[in-house]
Amino acid sequence: MNNAPLLELRGVGITAGDRRNRRTLVRDVDLTVAAGETVGLVGESGSGKSMLVKSAMRLLPRHAATSGRIDFEGRSVLGFSRRELSAYRSRDVALIHQDPRAHTNPLRTIGDFLVEGVVAGKLLGPREARQRACALMAAIGITDPEHRLTQYPHQLSGGLLQRMMIVAALLPSPKLVFADEPTTALDVTVQSEVMAILQEQIRERNLGLLFISHDLDLAAAVTDSLAVMYAGTVVERGTTAEVYSRPLHPYTAGLLACRPSATAVTRLKPIPGRPVSAYEVASGCAFAARCPFATEECRKDRPQLRTVEDRLVACHRVEQIGAELAQVVHS
Amino acid sequence: MSVSTSAAGVPARLRTSWRHPATALAMTYVVGPVLTILCASFLLFAVLTLSPGDPVAQLLGPHASDSARAAMRVRLGLDDPLPERYWHWLTGALHGDLGTSLTYREPVSDLLAPRLLTTFVLVGMAAVLILVAGLVLGGIGGTSPRWRPLVNALAGLGIAVPAFVATTFLISVFAVNLGWFPTGGAGSGFTDRLWHLTLPAIALSIGYAAYLIQMTSSAIGEEAVAEHVLTGRGRGLPGSWVFRRHILRNAALPILTASGLTVAGLVAGAVVVEPAFGIDGIGSLLIRSVSAKDYPVVTAVSALIVTVFVVVTTLLDAGQHLLDPRLRKGR
Structure with missing residues (x-):
């Protein structure tokens, strides 16, 4: 292991659009997340928070371009080959999305959804992956995990589905979790519950967290440092x-x-x-x-x-x- | 609300059995389609029997005696009330007796049998062409932004060109000028039949294939940018995995519907193409029988087209049911 921070962004800029009409979305951002550190990224919608996270996972749409340096443990994310990128996404980082309903395939079971990351990445066999998923579900208080594996997203509430998203994110044991407004799409009553689960898991595993929110109070409650x-x-x-x-x-x-x-x-x-x-x-x-x-x-x-x-x-x-x-x- | 109020007064036991999944399935896939076919065939029968023209005069010619006419009216049951005549026709049809053709003086079933084979070979060839061209070209258009404009242009052209124009073009180029294919007829024997029916099948498939190309291309293109696909890519799933399990799997729903509806419509499409190529199939028979006011034949062929359509759409529904967990009830 080297001493480089988990994630280091230096002078990152993002532009989007076609050749005639290029727009700057993010300008000259420096940001670091050390191992085990939780960092909050706060701002109004349109301030470029989500774009920044997507660029750190190289998930920006085709028409958007990233400049500057993005390093993960000292390796340049923007320079990753296809294979390196796939390994980086499947075991080093995980992304929890804002709207769990839209971000899960409605036609596949929860079981498929939870384990496909680790199974496709050949981190675990299908059987072991399911066992680990069940154990993790039980650990964050989801009842009857075996049965949940056979259910479909439309049969679960938004809060439960977001907890599944957390399980899916944690299953490959990543070092850094990006949480992009993980509770914004949920009812107020389940927001704090989901947030508590996420925070507990991050702490227990000593993971890095980049928490994106428009809610300064929420971000302040779960992070060590803040970037506005x-x-x-x-x-x-x-x-x-x-x-x-x-x-x-x-x-x-x-x-x-x-x-x-x-x-x-x-x-x-x-x-x-x-x-x-x-x-x-x-x-x-x-x-x-x-x-x-x-x-x-x-x-x-x-x-x-x-x-x-x-x-x-x-x-x-x-x-x-x-x-x-x-x-x-x-x- | 509708369930509880409309079911009020019905014994509870019956009510639950009514909602039993197996009962619901039988209602959807057996009772419903059969009722549809019955209603449609009754309407067809009623409209065609009430249309102008005297079948007796057609059968016996202008010089028949009054007593012969009266005897024929009784034999054909022309003076019976409409429901009775329909019942008579329906029971006959179920036993394979579709009545007697007014122009050929032959049982309608004898007229249909050989032509059915020709038409089904034609429709089958066209269906294969449509599915192959539609899925392959549509798949290319949906996945590759570079080829998408060309595929869309091709599809637009295919939809815009009327079938009879395509027919004329195909005959003049491939049959008359190049001499690769015969100009008409259905041929005899298996390979000869295929050779004869190639141009007609192409002419029949162009419009439908173009429609399927467009549907496939847009279904895949839409799924490719869906949020749950972004989730999959963000988890480091290989591109082929995402394509197969998240893009194609989800796009399969609209593609299946479009494929089924085009194939179901092919029998009706044969009405245009068969006469143009001088093929003596169901389509040509229908055209001739309509102009000759040969109502028993028209009724039989129309009922056949309706039945094929209803059966195919029912199969489609069942396919949707299997592919989409959200449609499954009783969980």
Whole structure:
């Protein structure tokens, strides 16, 4: 084993479209996930979170292209041969999708779905794979696992199906799990249950987790560190505790401020304006148009990520607005 | 709601037996189709007996005596009420007696038997051509974005060209100019028959094959970008595995339906192609009998076409039932 982090993204950009109309979806993202580390990737829809994960698994559609470096344990994912890519996807990483209903084949049994990854990858024989799947199902509290193997996706509830997705992801014993909004498509009542199961399994096995969510609270509850994305770039990165309690970027502060309070009934404070995509940003800070602290400099120069108090922030005015930001969040 | 209210008053035991899977299966695949055939044949019979024209005059000619006419009316049962006449026809048909042709003065069954063989060889050859061309070209169009435009253009052309134009073209090129195939007739003996029926089978299959190419191509193309296919690729499944078990397996449902409906429609399509090639099959017989107002023959051939259609669609339903677990009830 080398000392390289599990996953390392450096200067990753994603563009999509045809030759005449190429659009930037993700711009210059740096991100690392160390072994056993849980990282949250937070941002509004359209900020490029899912695209980033898909590019890390090389699952982007044909018309999208990735630039920069994506390394897994020091090996370049973008340079993988077909065989290496297949091995990487089947045993090193696993992806839990947002909508379990759409992401399972309605015509195949749960048993087929659970074991086909390890069976096709020749990690386990069919019989052993089924036994392991049953054991894993029992471990996360799914009753009557033998019977579940013979059922079809349409016979299972969304929550149960998402738990099957977790079983399928964990069965090959991957080192890193990508969870792309794993509870967003579920009822609120089953969300926390599924989340608890995922978190427990990740911890028990000491796996790396890249958790993608639009929900800052949820991400903060399950991760060690956070990366906040806006318009295809990371605007703030740091340990979860610090980012969550004392955001330095106005966008992070805005996200925290616009959550409904659990204790007091108050009017919500939305971030003014609408979220923009990376290709809409001409020059300057992508968030400038919605930022209450924006100056002429913000509109002209794109701020780079820089280290401020042990974390990375892409904002020109971090030093000046710290006190005001605290007020935004806590008022 | 419908189940409980409509079943109110029915003893509980009967109600459950009604919903028993075996009963439901028998209803769907035996009782339903038989009722459909009965209704359709009654409608056919009623419409054709009520159409203008006097069968007695046709049979006996203009110079027959009144007593001979009256005797013939009684013998044919022309003065009986319609339900009785239908019953008479139906029981006869079930015993192989389809009545007597008004123009040939022969039992209809004797007219049908030799022509059935010719038509079924023609339809069988066309069906093979349609399935092979449809599935192969459709498969290419569905899987390869490079070939898709060409395949779609071919399919569009095939659908746009009317059968009689294709017929004329095939005869003039391959029969008259090149002399590879005979210009008409059905031939005798197995190989000679195949040789004679090749051009007609091609002419018959063009439109249907084009339709099947389009259906297959779009079904495969749609499944290939389905989310559950992305799941499979993300798990490192080999491309051939994903294609077989997730793309083709799921696309098989619409492809099966399209294949079945085209083949079921072929008998009706033979009506156009057979006369054009001078083939004395069921299609030519139907055309001649319609213009000669030979209603017993028209009724028999129409009932045959309806029966073939209903049987094929029933088989299709059963096939769908086997292929799609979501259609299976009683679990």
